[in-house]
Amino acid sequence: MMTDSIGTTPRAGASHSFRSLPLLLLRLRAYLALIFLVVLFSLVAPSFLSSRNLVIVAEQVAVFAILGIGMTFVILASGIDLSVGSIAGLSAMITGYLISEGLRLPFVDVAVFAHVVLVCAAALAIGTLVGMINGWFITRLRVTPFIMTLGMLYVARGAAQLVSDGATYGDLSGQAALNNEGFLLLGTGRLLSVPIPIWLMVALALVAIYVTRRTVFGRQVFAVGGNERAAELSGVRVNRIKIGTYAISGFCAALAGLIIASRLGAANPAIATSYELNAIAVVVLGGASLFGGVGTIGGTLVGAFVLGVLSNGMVLVGISDFWQTVITGAVIVLAVVVDQLQRRVEKSMSERRARQA
Amino acid sequence: MTAPAERCRDDDPRIVLSARAIRKAYPGTVALKGVDFDIHHAKVNVLIGENGAGKSTLMKILAGIEQPTSGTLHYRGEALHLAHPREAIKRGIGIVHQELNLCANLNVAENMFIGKELKGPVGTVRLDRQRRIATEVLTRMGQRINVDALVQELSIGERQIVEIAKVLVSEVDVLILDEPTSSLSKAEVGVLFSLIEELKRQGVSIVYISHRLEELIEIGDTFTVLRDGNLAGTGTAGEVTVDWLVTRMIGAQMEGPLRDGRAAATFADRPVALRVEGLEASGVNGGLALKRLSFSIKRGEIVGFYGLMGAGRTELFETLIGLRRALAGTIEIEGQRLPLDGTIAERIRAGIALVPEDRQKLGLVPNRSVADNLLLANLERYAGITGLRSGRMRRDVSRCIDELMIKVSDPDVLVSTLSGGNQQKAVLGKNLLTEPRILLLDEPTRGIDIKARRELFEVIDRLAESGLTILYASSDLGEIIGGADRVLVMSQGRITADLQREELTEARLVASSQVQRRDTRKESA
Numbered sequence: 001m002m003t004d005s006i007g008t009t010p011r012a013g014a015s016h017s018f019r020s021l022p023l024l025l026l027r028l029r030a031y032l033a034l035i036f037l038v039v040l041f042s043l044v045a046p047s048f049l050s051s052r053n054l055v056i057v058a059e060q061v062a063v064f065a066i067l068g069i070g071m072t073f074v075i076l077a078s079g080i081d082l083s084v085g086s087i088a089g090l091s092a093m094i095t096g097y098l099i100s101e102g103l104r105l106p107f108v109d110v111a112v113f114a115h116v117v118l119v120c121a122a123a124l125a126i127g128t129l130v131g132m133i134n135g136w137f138i139t140r141l142r143v144t145p146f147i148m149t150l151g152m153l154y155v156a157r158g159a160a161q162l163v164s165d166g167a168t169y170g171d172l173s174g175q176a177a178l179n180n181e182g183f184l185l186l187g188t189g190r191l192l193s194v195p196i197p198i199w200l201m202v203a204l205a206l207v208a209i210y211v212t213r214r215t216v217f218g219r220q221v222f223a224v225g226g227n228e229r230a231a232e233l234s235g236v237r238v239n240r241i242k243i244g245t246y247a248i249s250g251f252c253a254a255l256a257g258l259i260i261a262s263r264l265g266a267a268n269p270a271i272a273t274s275y276e277l278n279a280i281a282v283v284v285l286g287g288a289s290l291f292g293g294v295g296t297i298g299g300t301l302v303g304a305f306v307l308g309v310l311s312n313g314m315v316l317v318g319i320s321d322f323w324q325t326v327i328t329g330a331v332i333v334l335a336v337v338v339d340q341l342q343r344r345v346e347k348s349m350s351e352r353r354a355r356q357a
Numbered sequence: 358m359t360a361p362a363e364r365c366r367d368d369d370p371r372i373v374l375s376a377r378a379i380r381k382a383y384p385g386t387v388a389l390k391g392v393d394f395d396i397h398h399a400k401v402n403v404l405i406g407e408n409g410a411g412k413s414t415l416m417k418i419l420a421g422i423e424q425p426t427s428g429t430l431h432y433r434g435e436a437l438h439l440a441h442p443r444e445a446i447k448r449g450i451g452i453v454h455q456e457l458n459l460c461a462n463l464n465v466a467e468n469m470f471i472g473k474e475l476k477g478p479v480g481t482v483r484l485d486r487q488r489r490i491a492t493e494v495l496t497r498m499g500q501r502i503n504v505d506a507l508v509q510e511l512s513i514g515e516r517q518i519v520e521i522a523k524v525l526v527s528e529v530d531v532l533i534l535d536e537p538t539s540s541l542s543k544a545e546v547g548v549l550f551s552l553i554e555e556l557k558r559q560g561v562s563i564v565y566i567s568h569r570l571e572e573l574i575e576i577g578d579t580f581t582v583l584r585d586g587n588l589a590g591t592g593t594a595g596e597v598t599v600d601w602l603v604t605r606m607i608g609a610q611m612e613g614p615l616r617d618g619r620a621a622a623t624f625a626d627r628p629v630a631l632r633v634e635g636l637e638a639s640g641v642n643g644g645l646a647l648k649r650l651s652f653s654i655k656r657g658e659i660v661g662f663y664g665l666m667g668a669g670r671t672e673l674f675e676t677l678i679g680l681r682r683a684l685a686g687t688i689e690i691e692g693q694r695l696p697l698d699g700t701i702a703e704r705i706r707a708g709i710a711l712v713p714e715d716r717q718k719l720g721l722v723p724n725r726s727v728a729d730n731l732l733l734a735n736l737e738r739y740a741g742i743t744g745l746r747s748g749r750m751r752r753d754v755s756r757c758i759d760e761l762m763i764k765v766s767d768p769d770v771l772v773s774t775l776s777g778g779n780q781q782k783a784v785l786g787k788n789l790l791t792e793p794r795i796l797l798l799d800e801p802t803r804g805i806d807i808k809a810r811r812e813l814f815e816v817i818d819r820l821a822e823s824g825l826t827i828l829y830a831s832s833d834l835g836e837i838i839g840g841a842d843r844v845l846v847m848s849q850g851r852i853t854a855d856l857q858r859e860e861l862t863e864a865r866l867v868a869s870s871q872v873q874r875r876d877t878r879k880e881s882a
Binding site for chain 2: 214215216217218219220222223225226227229230231232233234235236237292293294
């Protein structure tokens with residue numbers, strides 16, 4: 001699913017890619033970086049390849065990847081969403097509230113406890129709604145995406161704290177008497193011995209790849225990111241497309257929040273703080289352009305794995321927290337530098353071919 | 358002007374779309390002051406007027422991009438309200454804009470179907486079918502553009518063709534072409550005209566806007582002239598001549614060459630300003646854009662570069678300014694050899710300045726004032742101990758505005774509010790403040806009207822008299838013949854003719870611009 005087909009837009013001269021080894025290596029750099037990291041860490045830290053650790057890595061990656069997939073849509077349409085970490089936190093807190101305290105109806109002293117499926121659906125719906133509010137302000141009221149989602153970062157985080165007055169919901173396992181057990185399954189359950197979050201990530205990625213490649217909405221996202229005015233003049237409902245991308249991002253953020261809360265078995269208002277930066281980093285590592293119009297879901301997935309393996313491996317190897325942060329930042333910048341390098345190599349190769357012709 | 362009684366009635370079946378008493382007021386200006394316009398069925402309806410006459414505004418209203426302040430539209434006898442471009446598209450009203458509106462990150466086929474994607478079951482896009490139709494449309498247009506190529510790899514001329522093709526993939530009833538030929542060369546204009554004839558036969562009604570008058574006479578069936586937002590006249594083919602159009606456009610006769618050329622003897626004992634030997638540079642698609650190019654130009658000469666789209670004129674200018682790296686050859690300015698890997702800043706210091714073809718994208722900072730734009734390339738010169746010296750800056754700006762006859766009430770007005778011709782002069786002024794010795798102008802009159810063009814050439818003439826060497830590229834024969842002292846014709850990255858002014862004829866220029874086309878095709882095959 002990750003290779004280019006007719007439907008996508010390979011870079012100039014892609015047909016010549018196999019003629020030159022260095023260029024091929026540059027093109028596959030994200031995959032190579034991933035393989036390199038896996039090999040490196042498995043040599044240095046034998047516990048890296050243990051199934052226990054791999055599950056930890058994959059679970060960590062799943063959250064980054066899910067946030068990154070939503071972010072990819074926003075960035076493809078040349079927007080940015082800084083509120084995803086807060087939306088994840090809000091979603092976790094709403095879930096915690098509905099499971100632990102139930103929905104308290106006003107004026108009557110009754111609390112309604114719903115089935116976990118409904119609880120999750122409510123959290124996802126609220127995340128989507130918050131994303132749509134972002135999109136609505138950005139398109140209708142012309143607030144720039146950076147400012148709007150920065151504001152929402154605070155608003156949603158504050159709302160998450162308001163849910164419990166800042167307290168933590170310590171036990172999300174539910175009670176049999178209230179028929180609301182089973183939430184922990186989402187983060188800790190397994191299907192065919194693979195954790196559920198991994199399945200969710202794979203399913204979401206497949207849907208997202210299909211949407212970006214083969215649907216009208218997906219192609220119009222690329223058009224809006226490439227040249228908004230051209231899209232508008234061609235009859236594309238630009239505002240709807242943009243609101244759609246923020247809604248998707250909000251949905252993905254809420255899903256990530258559910259997974260985190262379920263894995264912890266608890267919800268606290270600080271969940272997923274600053275995860276928006278991880279999400280953006282993952283998208284950039286995956287080769288997307290922050291100017292919009294360029295990027296793939298497959299790239300974002302690889303980016304999530306690179307970041308996840310890197311942070312896990314560094315912990316195992318025993319690199320200090322502070323250095324981990326420095327190295328992560330350096331890797332993100334390096335990714336963009338290498339991307340530019342690839343473009344330059346491609347250009348000079350085509351020049352050389354031109355002279356030989 | 359025709360009397361109202363004679364005018365076709367709204368229910369006349371020969372009128373597809375009619376606009377009545379259209380008024381459009383913007384804050385501060387009135388673009389249209391009650392204009393009537395009829396689009397005749399299966400005819401080429403020419404709309405003409407100087408910049409700012411209101412043509413583009415009227416077309417935007419017909420295409421649903423702008424809404425009139427007052428006035429009515431009737432489509433086949435029924436009242437029509439267009440609140441959004443989508444509604445116009447749905448009724449088969451297609452517009453090809455003067456400015457290019459494509460997504461550079463998508464390929465040609467995808468661009469042609471933006472907003473009207475072919476849907477399969479459950480919202481999927483039928484990409485293969487889109488590709489096939491896109492290929493068919495381009496083939497019908499006689500173009501060999503690869504539908505899988507990204508638009509960012511195409512030249513401006515090719516993009517213009519894609520822009521037209523984009524409208525043709527869906528059923529069009531009314532096709533509005535807003536200056537479609539401003540960046541096409543003669544051969545491509547021919548292709549476009551035969552396409553227009555074909556569309557007419559199929560019953561498509563065409564609205565055609567252009568500044569090239571001969572072209573309009575050749576293609577037009579009915580003519581509508583706008584002046585300052587008013588209707589200045591209507592006529593039909595046969596009774597309309599170039600003079601008739603010009604008189605109504607500006608209210609005065611204007612003819613003859615753009616400037617008086619100077620004979621070769623004038624330059625005999627002048628020093629060589631620019632010498633290029635064996636210059637090579639690569640193109641976007643991997644081929645060589647420039648193939649062992651050599652020429653030399655004397656100081657103060659005005660040299661026109663003529664050629665078809667893709668002949669390499671833009672690439673030559675970009676290589677000279679250092680935007681595109683030369684692979685081989687030498688560039689000498691007044692005997693001094695420039696390093697081939699020099700930066701743009703070094704080339705500017707060496708005395709070269711470029712006024713690019715796409716002035717809105719490459720030449721101006723639209724959200725800054727005229728003064729800021731003029732000073733942009735040359736701020737170092739005004740740096741003093743206490744910051745920028747505003748007195749000197751103001752003096753230079755007002756001198757520049759006077760010399761170039763830029764029409765602006767106040768230098769602090771946003772540059773984007775100027776007309777096309779005045780914007781072009783602002784780009785020119787910005788480059789002149791760097792005190793260049795060699796000025797490169799790429800399609801300097803793209804999208805500007807006759808009066809502004811004439812003024813521009815007056816300015817060019819004066820600059821050349823003061824010792825500036827000027828190279829300009831143009832696809833407009835009249836501008837090449839009437840404006841240059843000497844013309845270098847390019848074809849396929851080579852120079853195929855070097856003609857003095859007195860040797861210039863349309864036939865010779867066109868013939869030399871076609872040279873070697875066949876050879877190169879063989880090479881690439």
